[in-house]
Amino acid sequence: MDTSAASLMPYSRKEMEVTQMKPKYSGALNKPMRPRKLGLLSNEDETQKVISDWIAEDRQNILTLCEHYKIPxxxxxxxxxxxxxxxxxxPCFKEKLKEGKPKKxxxxxxxxxxxxxxxxxEQGITQKDATKRLAKIEPWKSFLLGDSWDPATCKSADPADALKSQYKSATKLKLYSFTKNAFKYHEVTNTINEWNQEVLAIKKKNT
Structure with a gap:
């Protein structure tokens, strides 16, 4: 890792303007860093102390950014x-969305x-029993009603099989591992209630 003074300086305004899509952050992540300057009269020990502080600040900001993205x-x-x-x-990291009616x-x-x-x-329940249980509760129960579940795409009339079909599709998506990591983050930080609220909020987003 390059820890020279030059590599630790913030981006120039011109470099920042190149990025057109700027994510929205809050708290410490939304506060610009203080100007990074080395004193002209600083001795070697003082200079090294300043650089060490910069490194520590950068690392803490990176860890805070991981928390923002719920990465454990x-x-x-x-x-x-x-x-x-x-x-x-x-762009090359984004999936091209198909045009047409939005999918639930x-x-x-x-x-x-x-x-x-x-x-x-993971609690020892079979996948079939797991999908049967979820098919009876929200938000998944609502997704199996009306046009959110097309029986033509599922060989069985059993709603649980429809969830199983969606599960198989999910494991092939790039977002799959990232979503699993988001859940693990809530496990590690003991905030499972927040995850559960996010799951229930899915129904509101699609109704």
């Missing part, structure tokens, strides 16, 4: 952060369903 600590944490940022601003079963909804199914199967 552990191996691959910073790789997941890089992906999250790339998907916001770099969007990628995010499918991936959240997959996580909910796996929460049950």
């Amino acid at each position: 600590p552990g191996d691959g944490q910073f790789y997941q952060l890089a992906l999250a940022l790339a998907r916001e601003i770099v 079963w969007d990628d995010y909804t499918q991936c959240v369903l997959a996580v909910e199914i796996e929460r049950l199967t």
Whole structure:
């Protein structure tokens, strides 16, 4: 890692203006850093102390950014952060959306369903029983009503099989691993209630 003074300086205004899509942040992430300047009369020890403070500040901001994207600590944490940022601003990391009527079963909804199914199967419940249980509760019960569930796409008339079909589709999506990491973040930080509220909010977003 390059920890020279030059590499730790903030981006210039011209470089910042190149990025047209700017994510919205709050709290500490929304506060510009103080100007980084080395004193002309500073000795070697003083200079090293200033640079060490810059490194510590950068690391703390990166960890705060991981929390913002709900990325749990552990191996691959910073790789997941890089992906999250790339998907916001770099075209090749974004999936091209098909034009037409919006789908209730969007990628995010499918991936959240997959996580909910796996929460049950990790408790020793079979996948079939897990989908049967979820098919009877919100928000999934509502997704199986009306045009949100097309029986023509599912070989069985069993609503639980419709959820199983969505689960299989979710495991093939790029968003799948990121959604699982988001859930793990809530597990690590003991904020499962926030995840549960997000799951129930899916119904409101699609009605």
